[in-house]
Amino acid sequence: MTLADWISQPVNWVFLVLGVGTLFSAFRVVTSQNLIHAALYLVGTLGGVAGLFVLLSAEFVALVIILVYLGAVIVLFLFGIMITRAPTGLDVGLDNDRRVPAAIVSLVLFGVLAYGSLIAFGSDMVNEVGIATDTGVIGTSLLGRFVIPFEIVGFILLASLVGGITVARRDLTPLEEEQRRSV
Amino acid sequence: MIANQFLVLAAALFALGVYGLLVRRNAVLVLLSIELMLAGVNINLIVFEAMLRTSEAVGQVFSLFVITVAAAEVGIGLAIIIMIFRNRQSANVDELDLMRW
Numbered sequence: 001m002t003l004a005d006w007i008s009q010p011v012n013w014v015f016l017v018l019g020v021g022t023l024f025s026a027f028r029v030v031t032s033q034n035l036i037h038a039a040l041y042l043v044g045t046l047g048g049v050a051g052l053f054v055l056l057s058a059e060f061v062a063l064v065i066i067l068v069y070l071g072a073v074i075v076l077f078l079f080g081i082m083i084t085r086a087p088t089g090l091d092v093g094l095d096n097d098r099r100v101p102a103a104i105v106s107l108v109l110f111g112v113l114a115y116g117s118l119i120a121f122g123s124d125m126v127n128e129v130g131i132a133t134d135t136g137v138i139g140t141s142l143l144g145r146f147v148i149p150f151e152i153v154g155f156i157l158l159a160s161l162v163g164g165i166t167v168a169r170r171d172l173t174p175l176e177e178e179q180r181r182s183v
Numbered sequence: 184m185i186a187n188q189f190l191v192l193a194a195a196l197f198a199l200g201v202y203g204l205l206v207r208r209n210a211v212l213v214l215l216s217i218e219l220m221l222a223g224v225n226i227n228l229i230v231f232e233a234m235l236r237t238s239e240a241v242g243q244v245f246s247l248f249v250i251t252v253a254a255a256e257v258g259i260g261l262a263i264i265i266m267i268f269r270n271r272q273s274a275n276v277d278e279l280d281l282m283r284w
Contacts, residue, residue, distance in 0.1 A: 015188060023192065030199055052192075058229045060243065061247060077257070093208070109197070109201055124234060126186050138244060160258050163262070165262075
C-alpha cells in the first residue's frame with residue numbers, strides 16, 4: 001500500500017489528527033514543568049486514545065475510558081496534586097538529573113517495540129471501518145467466559161476502596177483516643 | 184488502516200510513559216506516567232481485537248479489566264502518597280530512600 005493510497009482514505013486523516021494530538025499531549029505530560037498542566041495534558045492524551053478506540057470499532061471501551069479515566073481518575077489526580085502541594089511553595093524542579101539516560105532507555109525501548117511490531121505484523125490491515133462492536137457481546141462474555149476475572153476485578157476494587165480509606169485515615173490524637181475508650 | 188500505525192503509536196506512548204516514570208520527581212507525576220503506559224497497552228489490545236474479530240470481543244474485555252485495575256491502583260497509590268506527604272511534608276520520590284542500602 002503506497003503512501004498515496006493510504007493518505008487518500010479519510011479514516012487515515014482522522015487517525016493522523018488524533019495520533020499527533022495524542023503523542024503531543026503525552027510528550028507534554030512527561031516534560032511539562034507545571035503539575036496541573038501535566039494532569040490536564042493527560043486529559044488530552046486519554047481523549048485522543050478514546051477517539052482512536054472509536055476508529056477501531058470499540059465504542060463501549062471508548063466511552064468507559066471517558067467515564068472512568070477522564071471522569072474519575074483525573075479528578076482524583078487533581079485532588080492528589082492539590083493535597084500534596086508543598087506548603088512553603090518551594091520551587092524544586094520537577095525532573096531529576098537523569099534525563100539523558102532515561103531518554104536513551106526510552107528510545108531503545110520504543111525501537112525494540114516498534115521493530116517487533118513491524119516485523120510481526122508487516123502490512124496487516126485493520127479493514128472493517130464502520131462495523132460497530134455489539135455491546136451485548138461484551139456483556140455476555142463478561143458474565144460467560146470471563147466471569148472469574150470479572151469477579152476478581154470486583155474484589156480488587158473492594159480491596160482498593162477499603163485499603164485506600166484505611167491508609168489515608170487520620171490518626172486519632174491521644175485525647176480523642178481517651179474519649180473513645182471512656183465511651 | 185494499517186495495524187502497525189496503531190501499534191507504533193502505542194509503543195511510542197509506552198516509551199514516553201517509561202521516560203516520565205524514570206525522570207519525574209513528584210510521586211503524583213510518576214503515577215501519571217504509569218497511566219500513559221497503561222493507555223499504550225490498551226491500544227494494543229483493542230487493535231488486536233479489531234484484527235482478529237473474535238466472537239467474544241476478547242481484546243475489549245481485557246481492555247476493560249486493564250482500565251478497572253488501573254483505576255483501583257491510582258486510588259491506592261494516591262492514598263499512599265497522601266500519607267507520605269502527611270508525614271514528611273514532601274512528595275519527592277528521591278527522598279524515600281530509607282530502604283536503600
